Amino acid sequence: MLRCRDVPAEAEVLLDGELGFGRRVALRFHLFMCGNCRRYLSQLRLLLGAVPQMHGQASDEEVDQVLERLHDHSH
Amino acid sequence: MSSLHDDTSELAQLRSGDEAAFARLVRAHHRALLALARPIVGESEAAEVVQIAWIKAHAALKDFEGRAALRTWLSRIVINEARMMLRQRKREVFLEDMQPQGAGPFVDRFRSDGHWSAPPVNWHADSPDSLLTREELADCLATLLDSLPSNQRALLELRDSDGVPFDEVCNMLGVSASNARVLLHRARSRLFALVDHFEETGEC
Ligand SMILES: [Zn+2]
Numbered sequence: 001m002l003r004c005r006d007v008p009a010e011a012e013v014l015l016d017g018e019l020g021f022g023r024r025v026a027l028r029f030h031l032f033m034c035g036n037c038r039r040y041l042s043q044l045r046l047l048l049g050a051v052p053q054m055h056g057q058a059s060d061e062e063v064d065q066v067l068e069r070l071h072d073h074s075h
Numbered sequence: 076m077s078s079l080h081d082d083t084s085e086l087a088q089l090r091s092g093d094e095a096a097f098a099r100l101v102r103a104h105h106r107a108l109l110a111l112a113r114p115i116v117g118e119s120e121a122a123e124v125v126q127i128a129w130i131k132a133h134a135a136l137k138d139f140e141g142r143a144a145l146r147t148w149l150s151r152i153v154i155n156e157a158r159m160m161l162r163q164r165k166r167e168v169f170l171e172d173m174q175p176q177g178a179g180p181f182v183d184r185f186r187s188d189g190h191w192s193a194p195p196v197n198w199h200a201d202s203p204d205s206l207l208t209r210e211e212l213a214d215c216l217a218t219l220l221d222s223l224p225s226n227q228r229a230l231l232e233l234r235d236s237d238g239v240p241f242d243e244v245c246n247m248l249g250v251s252a253s254n255a256r257v258l259l260h261r262a263r264s265r266l267f268a269l270v271d272h273f274e275e276t277g278e279c
Pocket of ligand 1: 005030
């Protein structure tokens with residue numbers, strides 16, 4: 001039986017698309033029974049979905065610097 | 076914004092060589108690419124590596140097929156440039172020791188019978204966007220990212236920020252799948268614990 005303690009690691013393998021069939025079934029069954037782990041998985045999914053945006057946008061100076069070097073390079 | 080979903084009309088403009096579209100691309104992804112290069116080549120070389128990557132990307136954009144997200148495609152170019160830079164500098168080690176060390180995450184959140192003793196609280200945020208609209212939380216997350224060991228940081232950037240498939244991340248960084256699992260799990264768990272604490276207490 002999968003325990004709650006095992007769920008965080010299994011959930012990540014699932015989200016990375018690497019969890020095999022048997023382990024996926026075991027995880028799904030645990031999630032069906034366990035609200036805490038369901039909440040854990042849905043919030044982990046939310047968090048990982050936010051990671052690409054955590055860096056914010058570059059400043060005007062940073063953008064200009066990249067474009068300037070680009071133009072120097074192409075001339 | 077800098078999500079992993081690309082706009083098709085934006086892509087068409089980029090392929091046709093539209094300069095304003097290219098500037099928007101730089102604005103959206105430059106910081107993420109720096110964050111990827113830094114743990115691999117170090118702070119002082121990261122800007123140069125990313126700059127060269129932008130020049131190469133600009134030349135290659137017309138052939139971009141859109142099979143991967145732009146961010147993923149850009150991060151592959153950065154990794155190639157980082158590798159070349161290290162080769163020129165005759166540095167053999169791509170990243171320092173990839174072995175995970177010390178106690179794992181969440182050890183204090185489970186009872187001895189394996190059930191949660193401190194289960195996650197119910198977060199107010201219901202989307203990735205709403206998670207980051209709270210400035211204080213966004214700042215705390217940025218500080219935590221910067222404090223991660225460079226091997227954890229590089230893995231997290233490639234996998235979760237840049238959307239590179241897990242197998243490819245392991246190959247790129249020369250790390251075994253089992254070590255990568257443990258290291259990624261540590262990095263993600265620290266982010267999770269920080270948000271969970273913030274949702275519960277209103278501070279980091
Ligand atoms: Zn559970």
